[in-house]
Amino acid sequence: xxxxxxxxxxxxxxxxxxxxxxxxxxxxxxxxxxxxxxxxxxxxxxxxxxxxxxxxxxxxxxxxxxxxxxxxxxxxxxxxxxxxxxxxxxxxxxxxxxxxxxxxxxxxxxxxxxxxxxxxxxxxxxxxxxxxxxxxxxxxxxxxxxxxxxxxxxxxxxxxxxxxxxxxxxxxxxxxxxxxxxxxxxxxxxxxxxxxxxxxxxxxxxxxxxxxxxxxxxxxxxxxxxxxxxxxxxxxxxxxxxxxxxxxxxxxxxxxxxxxxxxxxxxxxxxxxxxxxxxxxxxxxxxxxxxxxxxxxxxxxxxxxxxxxxxxxxxxxxxxxxxxxxxxxxxxxxxxxxxxxxxxxxxxxxxxxxxxxxxxxxxxxxxxxxxxxxxxxxxxxxxxxxxxxxxxxxxxxxxxxxxxxxxxxxxxxxxxxxxxxxxxxxxxxxxxxxxxxxxxxxxxxxxxxxxxxxxxxxxxxxxxxxxxxxxxxxxxxxxxxxxxxxxxxxxxxxxxxxxxxxxxxxxxxxxxxxxxxxxxxxxxxxxxxxxxxxxxxxxxxxxxxxxxxxxxxxxxxxxxxxxxxxxxxxxxxxxxxxxxxxxxxxxxxxxxxxxxxxxxxxxxxxxxxxxxxxxxxxxxxxxxxxxxxxxxxxxxxxxxxxxxxxxxxxxxxxxxxxxxxxxxxxxxxxxxxxxxxxxxxxxxxxxxxxxxxxxxxxxxxxxxxxxxxxxxxxxxxxxxxxxxxxxxxxxxxxxxxxxxxxxxxxxxxxxxxxxxxxxxxxxxxxxxxxxxxxxxx
Amino acid sequence: xxxxxxxxxxxxxxxxxxxxxxxxxxxxxxxxxxxxxxxxxxxxxxxxxxxxxxxxxxxxxxxxxxxxxxxxxxxxxxxxxxxxxxxxxxxxxxxxxxxxxxxxxxxxxxxxxxxxxxxxxxxxxxxxxxxxxxxxxxxxxxxxx
Numbered sequence: 001x002x003x004x005x006x007x008x009x010x011x012x013x014x015x016x017x018x019x020x021x022x023x024x025x026x027x028x029x030x031x032x033x034x035x036x037x038x039x040x041x042x043x044x045x046x047x048x049x050x051x052x053x054x055x056x057x058x059x060x061x062x063x064x065x066x067x068x069x070x071x072x073x074x075x076x077x078x079x080x081x082x083x084x085x086x087x088x089x090x091x092x093x094x095x096x097x098x099x100x101x102x103x104x105x106x107x108x109x110x111x112x113x114x115x116x117x118x119x120x121x122x123x124x125x126x127x128x129x130x131x132x133x134x135x136x137x138x139x140x141x142x143x144x145x146x147x148x149x150x151x152x153x154x155x156x157x158x159x160x161x162x163x164x165x166x167x168x169x170x171x172x173x174x175x176x177x178x179x180x181x182x183x184x185x186x187x188x189x190x191x192x193x194x195x196x197x198x199x200x201x202x203x204x205x206x207x208x209x210x211x212x213x214x215x216x217x218x219x220x221x222x223x224x225x226x227x228x229x230x231x232x233x234x235x236x237x238x239x240x241x242x243x244x245x246x247x248x249x250x251x252x253x254x255x256x257x258x259x260x261x262x263x264x265x266x267x268x269x270x271x272x273x274x275x276x277x278x279x280x281x282x283x284x285x286x287x288x289x290x291x292x293x294x295x296x297x298x299x300x301x302x303x304x305x306x307x308x309x310x311x312x313x314x315x316x317x318x319x320x321x322x323x324x325x326x327x328x329x330x331x332x333x334x335x336x337x338x339x340x341x342x343x344x345x346x347x348x349x350x351x352x353x354x355x356x357x358x359x360x361x362x363x364x365x366x367x368x369x370x371x372x373x374x375x376x377x378x379x380x381x382x383x384x385x386x387x388x389x390x391x392x393x394x395x396x397x398x399x400x401x402x403x404x405x406x407x408x409x410x411x412x413x414x415x416x417x418x419x420x421x422x423x424x425x426x427x428x429x430x431x432x433x434x435x436x437x438x439x440x441x442x443x444x445x446x447x448x449x450x451x452x453x454x455x456x457x458x459x460x461x462x463x464x465x466x467x468x469x470x471x472x473x474x475x476x477x478x479x480x481x482x483x484x485x486x487x488x489x490x491x492x493x494x495x496x497x498x499x500x501x502x503x504x505x506x507x508x509x510x511x512x513x514x515x516x517x518x519x520x521x522x523x524x525x526x527x528x529x530x531x532x533x534x535x536x537x538x539x540x541x542x543x544x545x546x547x548x549x550x551x552x553x554x555x556x557x558x559x560x561x562x563x564x565x566x567x568x569x570x571x572x573x574x575x576x577x578x579x580x581x582x583x584x585x586x587x588x589x590x591x592x593x594x595x596x597x598x599x600x601x602x603x604x605x606x607x608x609x610x611x612x613x614x615x616x617x618x619x620x621x622x623x624x625x626x627x628x629x630x631x632x633x634x635x636x637x638x639x640x641x642x643x644x645x646x647x648x649x650x651x652x653x654x655x656x657x658x659x660x661x662x663x664x665x666x667x668x669x670x671x672x673x674x675x676x677x678x679x680x681x682x683x684x685x686x687x688x689x690x691x692x693x694x695x696x697x698x699x700x701x702x703x704x705x706x707x708x709x710x711x712x713x714x715x716x717x718x719x720x721x722x723x724x725x726x727x728x729x730x731x732x733x734x735x736x737x738x739x740x741x742x743x744x745x746x747x748x749x750x751x752x753x754x755x756x757x758x759x760x761x762x763x764x765x766x767x768x769x770x771x772x773x774x775x776x777x
Numbered sequence: 778x779x780x781x782x783x784x785x786x787x788x789x790x791x792x793x794x795x796x797x798x799x800x801x802x803x804x805x806x807x808x809x810x811x812x813x814x815x816x817x818x819x820x821x822x823x824x825x826x827x828x829x830x831x832x833x834x835x836x837x838x839x840x841x842x843x844x845x846x847x848x849x850x851x852x853x854x855x856x857x858x859x860x861x862x863x864x865x866x867x868x869x870x871x872x873x874x875x876x877x878x879x880x881x882x883x884x885x886x887x888x889x890x891x892x893x894x895x896x897x898x899x900x901x902x903x904x905x906x907x908x909x910x911x912x913x914x915x916x917x918x919x920x921x922x
Contacts, residue, residue, distance in 0.1 A: 198896050
């Protein structure tokens with residue numbers, strides 16, 4: 001309000017000086033100017049670059065998109081981003097760019113780093129639900145709802161699965177040494193041994209049960225398929241096809257047998273073993289050939305027609321002389337091509353693989369499958385012009401199984417000379433005048449060695465209909481998976497995944513992964529955690545209260561506890577009975593309702609059984625197998641578990657109320673703080689880990705108490721065992737299950753002169769009657 | 778089982794075959810060779826429901842099929858005959874039956890139980906029946922052109 005601060009010319013009292021010294025003027029303001037320029041050039045740390053802009057020049061989402069900034073500020077913007085440690089976000093390249101072959105391949109290679117891919121992976125990934133299993137990314141089930149269709153495929157048409165994940169292991173050495181090596185890890189009572197006369201010629205594929213060395217009957221590892229590669233030499237090659245779930249164990253076991261570390265007390269034994277190890281290490285070579293072969297499994301009667309239609313044999317070695325791989329292998333593998341062709345064409349008159357010799361191995365040289373591919377998807381049919389001669393079916397010619405496929409030098413050349421689809425199409429359009437015509441003897445595409453392995457399926461009419469599950473396995477060199485796969489698909493094979501492997505095993509009455517092996521235990525635990533998570537995701541009102549139903553282990557079968565309860569001795573390890581003779585005896589005893597003989601180790605022994613509900617009713621995983629009482633048969637319709645008291649119910653209610661109260665208190669506190677505007681107390685970082693809180697854990701404990709002490713006497717009827725796989729079986733048209741019961745329980749059952757058991761699902765109180773049968777495999 | 782025993786007696790003078798193998802082998806059966814398959818061909822089994830099989834035949838005949846062929850093997854022969862006779866009664870006067878009998882060679886596998894034996898096979902024979910049921914008049918059924 002100082003009115004007198006006007007210039008004199010305007011009527012004020014201030015007089016301006018006549019001259020101004022600009023140097024002095026600037027000097028007196030220099031500090032201020034410096035401060036201002038400093039502030040503009042280097043904005044303080046709290047400011048972002050776009051915040052330096054005047055308000056009218058600011059744009060929405062400027063901080064996210066640098067293109068909204070003026071161009072001259074962009075460098076500073078990137079500078080700032082770099083300082084703050086955030087890498088500047090780049091635009092995702094367009095889909096067209098990303099799908100260019102080079103980039104696509106790079107992307108595929110990146111994605112294959114974590115999990116192995118099969119050759120048909122991309123074909124499957126477009127049509128299947130994929131899962132991560134055993135280090136592979138595998139197809140689980142087709143996206144179309146094809147459960148029944150897959151069953152029909154396996155029983156009446158053809159179901160095809162890619163089982164290239166089976167790892168081949170080649171063992172080379174003198175036959176006697178290999179036999180000797182395997183005698184410690186297999187047992188002759190389970191199966192024929194690896195050096196049995198039936199297999200040694202290489203005409204048939206065999207199966208062995210592998211145990212840890214000298215631990216039989218404990219220490220089961222898994223089932224392994226094997227075949228001998230035919231040769232007249234004393235040095236022979238054995239090819240094992242090992243499931244990837246057990247391949248690490250088998251590798252370790254074999255390496256162990258070869259190496260020299262022995263830690264045994266008995267001196268004589270040690271020296272003997274050392275000597276043996278020495279012999280093994282000197283003479284035996286082991287090669288793990290993962291990814292060297294493709295193996296497809298075709299199941300169902302029509303698989304034969306599909307193979308007959310898609311494989312065209314080469315009948316003369318002169319015709320394939322120009323293929324590069326032929327030069328690399330010895331002629332011994334390739335002679336007798338004409339005889340092989342004749343044999344295959346005589347077999348082609350059969351209508352189903354189950355009419356052919358079981359487990360036969362046939363090596364063929366075939367034309368590229370693309371040459372036989374039909375234009376449309378058609379169903380391959382078998383020929384009917386003449387009946388097949390029984391004498392051809394009864395014996396396999398000795399030369400049938402030789403194949404150049406086992407010669408590993410060949411693979412590289414075959415893969416190198418493989419013609420891509422686009423090259424092939426170019427070639428066809430160039431050479432064929434009539435569109436769509438194909439010259440079957442085109443030398444442009446090389447011929448390929450393949451090996452076919454027959455699977456007999458069910459051969460026992462009392463168990464399953466004859467021929468259910470029969471089919472062919474085809475083994476081919478790597479690089480040719482997709483051409484073969486697509487040809488089979490075009491001839492009407494239905495593709496399946498791991499779910500079909502499971503359901504086929506169930507329909508055949510086999511157990512997918514036996515619980516006494518490491519792989520089985522891992523599988524069980526995986527399923528348990530899946531089921532448990534699903535259970536606790538449900539709201540409490542929709543959860544089955546297992547305590548009230550008298551079930552204390554609904555998601556996993558506590559085999560050790562069960563055996564402990566039946567034997568009254570502590571059980572550390574257990575085993576499943578696989579002795580064929582004993583199993584046959586047991587089956588006879590069950591049929592005749594006789595008492596079973598005493599057996600050593602019976603306290604630790606489980607027996608695999610196949611159960612069929614005698615009337616209707618459904619059966620699920622982990623159902624209880626219970627011991628019937630004397631007069632249960634008369635009142636089976638009303639037989640149910642009585643209600644159990646749930647002591648935890650009240651506790652849960654109290655706990656939940658207390659928890660809700662606590663939550664409410666905390667909420668009130670937060671609101672109060674918010675109103676007071678206390679910003680100094682920072683919010684605690686939210687827990688991002690999946691670890692549930694203490695309250696959740698306690699509640700879960702109250703729903704499913706983890707301290708299970710007894711499993712035998714939990715209900716009205718004693719528990720004998722558990723169902724490990726149960727569902728409605730299409731082959732039997734009723735609910736069936738594969739399960740295990742303890743040997744002692746079976747003994748008790750047969751002492752009561754009964755051969756039927758009671759079954760109860762984990763979510764039900766109803767007991768149902770079931771027929772019991774020993775599963776012999 | 779009865780016809781199997783008689784079969785064995787008949788064969789005995791010819792050649793002593795290894796029919797009932799000893800403890801060294803277990804017998805596994807293979808699928809019998811099938812005659813020509815088709816939509817109107819039905820293989821009668823002991824396991825399938827009799828009524829279901831009858832209904833299937835009725836459906837085929839009323840659906841305009843001119844002939845259906847039933848095949849029965851071994852112990853299913855009786856069932857096959859029963860079915861054909863039932864059909865004859867149901868389609869009284871409009872259907873006729875032609876019966877053929879035959880023998881089918883069955884191949885069994887002998888799976889060795891000891892290491893020093895190879896796989897073996899045996900050939901069994903089983904009687905079979907093939908019944909052709911064909912229409913002689915179409916009564917109110919849809920005429921298949």
